[in-house]
Amino acid sequence: MATPRPPPRTRARPSRPAAAHARPGSGGSGGGRAGGSMAEPLRAFRLRGCGSPQKFGVAAGSLRGLLRKGCRLLQLPLPGSRLCLYEDGTEVTESYFRALPPQTELVLLGPGETWRGSAGASDIEGFLAAFYNQRDAVVEAARQLLTDEQAPRRQRLLADLIHNLNENSLAEDKEDDKKWFEGLESRFKNKSSYMRYSCESRMRSYMKEVSSFISNVHPTARDAYKRIIDLMSDKLRSVKYNGCYFDRREEEAVRLCTAEGWFSCQGPFDRDDCPCKHSINPYGNRESRILFSTWNLDHIIEKKRAVVPELAEAVKTRDGREVNWEYFYQLLFTVDNLKLVHIACHKKTNHNLSCDKTKIYRKRKQNHKIS
Numbered sequence: 001m002a003t004p005r006p007p008p009r010t011r012a013r014p015s016r017p018a019a020a021h022a023r024p025g026s027g028g029s030g031g032g033r034a035g036g037s038m039a040e041p042l043r044a045f046r047l048r049g050c051g052s053p054q055k056f057g058v059a060a061g062s063l064r065g066l067l068r069k070g071c072r073l074l075q076l077p078l079p080g081s082r083l084c085l086y087e088d089g090t091e092v093t094e095s096y097f098r099a100l101p102p103q104t105e106l107v108l109l110g111p112g113e114t115w116r117g118s119a120g121a122s123d124i125e126g127f128l129a130a131f132y133n134q135r136d137a138v139v140e141a142a143r144q145l146l147t148d149e150q151a152p153r154r155q156r157l158l159a160d161l162i163h164n165l166n167e168n169s170l171a172e173d174k175e176d177d178k179k180w181f182e183g184l185e186s187r188f189k190n191k192s193s194y195m196r197y198s199c200e201s202r203m204r205s206y207m208k209e210v211s212s213f214i215s216n217v218h219p220t221a222r223d224a225y226k227r228i229i230d231l232m233s234d235k236l237r238s239v240k241y242n243g244c245y246f247d248r249r250e251e252e253a254v255r256l257c258t259a260e261g262w263f264s265c266q267g268p269f270d271r272d273d274c275p276c277k278h279s280i281n282p283y284g285n286r287e288s289r290i291l292f293s294t295w296n297l298d299h300i301i302e303k304k305r306a307v308v309p310e311l312a313e314a315v316k317t318r319d320g321r322e323v324n325w326e327y328f329y330q331l332l333f334t335v336d337n338l339k340l341v342h343i344a345c346h347k348k349t350n351h352n353l354s355c356d357k358t359k360i361y362r363k364r365k366q367n368h369k370i371s
Helices: 063-074 093-099 119-133 135-148 152-165 191-218 219-238 238-248 288-294 304-316 325-333
Strands: 043-049 057-062 083-085 107-108 298-299 338-343
Touching: 043 238, 057 063, 057 288, 057 325, 063 083, 063 093, 093 191, 107 152, 135 152, 191 238, 191 325, 219 304, 219 325, 304 325
Parallel strands: 043 107
Antiparallel strands: 043 057, 083 107, 298 338
């Protein structure tokens, strides 16, 4: 909210005898020169409404006069309206107004409106940049404070601060960040190889669920279902179980992270984005690597409720038609139907979505004989 601050130091103006030269009817607070020798000279200001990019040139000799003109121009009620600096949101008082230079940019606020200033965003960016550049010193200071801190809320803030700043995300090999590999098998020599394995493991578990469903398939269709499982398994092996999704080194294949290793939540199945802007870099430190395991590759059209049962039904009722197994493969194992979501954005309720009926079967290729 805009708050007043003391006016800057300016050269003192010569005092004038109170109303000594005032003429009858001059008013003493008007915005023009016609008010006699007591009227302040007109000065031009740049005026805009709250949140509006459009600026207007308005000339006035007093704060009251500028407010009155501005309210008429922007169609705001005069009672409750006020002016503040566009730059930092400082509210303009009468004495402060007299010290403002011409062409100062001001924001006219209506009743209930606030303006925090245009410099806020750049100030925060500068603060964060300086903060990050001194991260080693900040981490050490936070650790010292955390040693004696008893308040749970402050403990959490300090612990999160240390966790977020104490990262070594640029390191890739085990020799450069041994702590990151604690608890992992010795065969993993770099971070990306483990992250690939992590994604591959998820795909293998999906394949296992599809395979285990064969007991629910009609006995007359199990052989056909098994053939489709074999086709899907071959496809998965050929693309290395889509481990590229978690590998930050990938350049040609699809990956779900930045080159630095940052993953962003893609939001619940029924939204286009994440309302909380969740993000994580499991390449940064061991704790982030472990926390990333709680993130889900969520099936938009649900695997257990929709895709696999629909596949089993398609095989059973194919009646000579060819099941479009590649469509089901895309739904089960690719980002065509998978969203990476933070655990808080993973909605486990029924999605109430079904497969596209027009894609379940495909036409068989016709072999025309030449007689």
